[in-house]
Amino acid sequence: MEYLVKKLYKLIDTEKYAGYILILPNLIFFSIFFVYPFLSVWVYSLTDWDLFSSPRFVGLSNYIRLVLEDELFRKVLLNTLYYSFVAVPTALFVAFWLALLLNRAMPGTIFFRTIYFLPYVTLMSAAAIVFSWLYHPDYGLINYLLEKIGIHGVNWLNDERWAMPAVIILENWHALGYPTLVYLAAFQGIPGELYEAARIDGANWWYQMRYITLPLSTSAIFFTLTTSLIGAMQTFDSFFILTKGGPAYATTPISYYLYQNGFEWFKMGYASTIACILFVFIGLITLIQWKLGKTWVYEG
Amino acid sequence: MGYQSTKKNIMGDIIAYILLSIFGVLMVLPFIWMVSTSLKPPEEVFVFPPEFIPRHIAWGNYIRALEEIPYKRLLFNSFYIAITVTLGQLLTCSLSGYAFSRLRFPGRDVLFLIYLATMMVPLQVRLVPLYIMMSRFHWIDTHYALIVPALTSAWGTFLARQFMLTIPRELDEAARIDGCNYVDIVFRIILPISKPLLATLGIFTFIGTYSDFLWPLIVISSVSLKTIPLGLIMFQERIYLETPWNYVMAASTVSVLPLLIIFILGQKYYVKGIVTTGLKG
Numbered sequence: 001m002e003y004l005v006k007k008l009y010k011l012i013d014t015e016k017y018a019g020y021i022l023i024l025p026n027l028i029f030f031s032i033f034f035v036y037p038f039l040s041v042w043v044y045s046l047t048d049w050d051l052f053s054s055p056r057f058v059g060l061s062n063y064i065r066l067v068l069e070d071e072l073f074r075k076v077l078l079n080t081l082y083y084s085f086v087a088v089p090t091a092l093f094v095a096f097w098l099a100l101l102l103n104r105a106m107p108g109t110i111f112f113r114t115i116y117f118l119p120y121v122t123l124m125s126a127a128a129i130v131f132s133w134l135y136h137p138d139y140g141l142i143n144y145l146l147e148k149i150g151i152h153g154v155n156w157l158n159d160e161r162w163a164m165p166a167v168i169i170l171e172n173w174h175a176l177g178y179p180t181l182v183y184l185a186a187f188q189g190i191p192g193e194l195y196e197a198a199r200i201d202g203a204n205w206w207y208q209m210r211y212i213t214l215p216l217s218t219s220a221i222f223f224t225l226t227t228s229l230i231g232a233m234q235t236f237d238s239f240f241i242l243t244k245g246g247p248a249y250a251t252t253p254i255s256y257y258l259y260q261n262g263f264e265w266f267k268m269g270y271a272s273t274i275a276c277i278l279f280v281f282i283g284l285i286t287l288i289q290w291k292l293g294k295t296w297v298y299e300g
Numbered sequence: 301m302g303y304q305s306t307k308k309n310i311m312g313d314i315i316a317y318i319l320l321s322i323f324g325v326l327m328v329l330p331f332i333w334m335v336s337t338s339l340k341p342p343e344e345v346f347v348f349p350p351e352f353i354p355r356h357i358a359w360g361n362y363i364r365a366l367e368e369i370p371y372k373r374l375l376f377n378s379f380y381i382a383i384t385v386t387l388g389q390l391l392t393c394s395l396s397g398y399a400f401s402r403l404r405f406p407g408r409d410v411l412f413l414i415y416l417a418t419m420m421v422p423l424q425v426r427l428v429p430l431y432i433m434m435s436r437f438h439w440i441d442t443h444y445a446l447i448v449p450a451l452t453s454a455w456g457t458f459l460a461r462q463f464m465l466t467i468p469r470e471l472d473e474a475a476r477i478d479g480c481n482y483v484d485i486v487f488r489i490i491l492p493i494s495k496p497l498l499a500t501l502g503i504f505t506f507i508g509t510y511s512d513f514l515w516p517l518i519v520i521s522s523v524s525l526k527t528i529p530l531g532l533i534m535f536q537e538r539i540y541l542e543t544p545w546n547y548v549m550a551a552s553t554v555s556v557l558p559l560l561i562i563f564i565l566g567q568k569y570y571v572k573g574i575v576t577t578g579l580k581g
Binding site for chain 1: 312313316317319320323324326327328329330331333334337345346348349350391392393395396398399400403404405406408411414415418420421422423424425426427428429430431432433435448449451452454457481482483486507510511513514517518528529530532533535536543545548549552555556559560562563564567570571574575
């Protein structure tokens with residue numbers, strides 16, 4: 001016993017072994033719950049399995065069915081693209097302007113920054129439930145306010161055309177604070193002398209924004225674009241609570257379809273295949289972004 | 301020139317305030333409406349046109365909402381799970397963060413790259429294997445399934461490493477000369493001066509765990525084991541036409557409150573966490 005304690009002391013006194021020991025608790029959990037599931041999902045994707053009987057190896061047939069035959073999957077894929085490529089750019093665009101406004105040297109900006117951030121820390125399940133009340137076709141606050149400015153309200157959650165915008169509005173309300181904060185931090189890192197020099201040269205506000213602020217925050221824009229798109233392609237909570245994927249699958253994204261296959265219909269193999277495709281899909285879009293990013297991100 | 305520019309600034313400031321206020325109102329409106337509805341007696345909920353200030357304040361809604369589903373039980377579950385997960389992550393992430401940022405050992409950089417790559421893998425990709433693993437462990441419908449797989453995170457490890465890279469090396473070198481071993485250094489030197497890191501990581505982990513929806517939805521089915529997000533949708537799963545909006549909004553208000561309080565108290569650290577991972581990530 002004493003020998004072991006002594007041995008342990010010697011280990012944590014050696015840089016190399018101390019490193020392994022300090023990482024160990026993390027690494028154990030990480031390997032079991034992150035690495036192993038990520039590796040085994042590819043194996044499960046090659047099986048047909050209802051969880052109750054034993055899994056049956058089916059080769060690539062899940063992939064073939066999913067890509068070539070499953071029309072629902074095609075719809076779900078398009079929904080995911082529609083959602084991601086509308087929600088993310090609008091949120092980032094608005095966040096950029098809000099951050100510009102918050103970046104002015106005037107009192108009260110911290111107050112506004114806090115206000116804009118409150119939705120982001122709110123749990124999505126509560127937010128989605130509050131919005132399902134706001135979207136109520138007859139007694140909802142949103143339709144009432146629209147009526148006030150002369151726009152006839154719609155049946156947000158039960159209309160195939162409006163259900164997706166309804167989710168996008170909720171998600172953007174919820175997410176807006178995050179990119180705003182990142183942009184604000186990026187703006188504050190731009191040296192003030194640049195603006196001073198531009199002002200001496202007679203550059204107006206628009207030129208300063210266009211030729212100093214914008215180029216010097218491209219790496220922040222790139223970062224938020226990449227992470228927000230990755231996040232958008234796995235959005236689940238708001239769809240599940242607000243629209244349940246409906247009406248008529250108009251708001252079912254890949255994540256929801258995966259959930260249905262796996263945990264409502266118990267098609268574990270097929271759900272794994274969807275998971276793998278989702279991963280490849282996110283990877284591809286991220287890769288394209290990295291490639292495109294090289295053409296417009298300014299690295300100072 | 302000086303006069304002109306100040307005049308212009310004042311005009312600009314006024315316009316900025318107006319725009320910021322419009323957006324501010326849009327951002328808080330859902331909160332105001334939530335609290336307003338939560339205080340209305342049933343006959344006022346469906347009044348049209350809507351009124352923001354209830355004519356009769358019905359505090360009783362909160363008592364009803366807490367009794368409707370075993371809400372107190374769910375609050376307790378949510379808190380104890382979120383606190384346990386947070387403490388666990390603080391420990392695993394800060395220990396490994398130190399090793400990744402400071403100690404040299406073979407395989408370190410490859411390992412760290414694997415952690416970084418995992419940050420890109422959505423939960424959905426791991427969902428099916430993780431569920432199957434839980435059922436093999438007989439952890440389905442237990443709190444183990446919510447706590448144990450969450451005791452580490454790639455993001456937390458990354459944050460801890462980035463923070464510890466900024467601590468001057470002289471501190472641990474001095475401690476080494478004084479005869480401290482590496483575990484002593486972590487607990488006596490590094491952790492005490494890493495309070496901003498622990499606060500940031502703690503706040504993020506707590507909020508994230510408390511809000512988790514998809515994973516608890518899949519693994520928990522007993523009402524007494526549910527967490528707050530699952531409790532909230534229990535209201536919704538009743539007959540849709542008769543959603544008791546005032547109770548639902550009272551329950552939502554209660555569920556949001558802890559997060560808003562934590563955020564406002566820890567805002568400094570929260571903002572810092574976003575800026576470090578958001579700009580240098």
